[in-house]
Amino acid sequence: MTFFFSLAVGLIFGLGLIVSGMANPAKVHSFLDIAGVWDPSLAFVMVGGIVVASIGFFFARRRTESWLGLPLQMPKASDIDRRLVAGGILFGIGWGLVGICPGPALVVVGMGAVKGGVFVLAMLLGMGAFELAESRKVQSAAMPPAIE
Numbered sequence: 601m602t603f604f605f606s607l608a609v610g611l612i613f614g615l616g617l618i619v620s621g622m623a624n625p626a627k628v629h630s631f632l633d634i635a636g637v638w639d640p641s642l643a644f645v646m647v648g649g650i651v652v653a654s655i656g657f658f659f660a661r662r663r664t665e666s667w668l669g670l671p672l673q674m675p676k677a678s679d680i681d682r683r684l685v686a687g688g689i690l691f692g693i694g695w696g697l698v699g700i701c702p703g704p705a706l707v708v709v710g711m712g713a714v715k716g717g718v719f720v721l722a723m724l725l726g727m728g729a730f731e732l733a734e735s736r737k738v739q740s741a742a743m744p745p746a747i748e
Contacts, residue, residue, distance in 0.1 A: 602668055614707045620645040623707040625699025625715070632696050 614623075621627035622645060630639035657674075666672050695701050700708060700719050708716025 602670065605668060613703070614710065617704050617707045618711075623700075623704040623711070625708075628695070628699040632699075 617623045621642065627639065627642065630637065631642040633639075660672060661674055663672050691701070698715075698719055700716065702723060705716050705719045705723065709720050710716075
């Protein structure tokens with residue numbers, strides 16, 4: 601049952617990305633080109649998403665499990681630190697250069713575009729590099745200092 605609902609929600613989300621134009625790199629570039637011929641329509645999509653998510657979070661924060669009986673864990677981190685800002689800057693640069701972000705990238709791959717496949721491959725490599733760097737950081741912090 602969980603698989604069915606996950607698939608349905610994913611398909612609805614993907615359809616929303618296609619209908620809104622978020623999976624179209626040219627539309628994204630038009631939105632980001634505030635000095636040229638600016639297309640503000642994606643701002644309305646984002647505001648709509650924020651409103652819907654805010655309503656969902658309002659009701660979800662009062663629950664401990666989902667409607668399917670699975671544990672519901674709300675994010676606890678609220679700090680804005682260097683890593684968050686750096687990640688946001690890196691995300692923005694990538695979005696501006698390519699016109700695709702992770703969710704729409706999967707839709708673009710599903711539509712058969714090579715550009716989406718290259719993006720997803722690069723995204724997965726970046727995620728792997730981050731995980732490798734994090735695991736090395738944890739390992740080096742756990743190691744006792746060398747005796748000289």
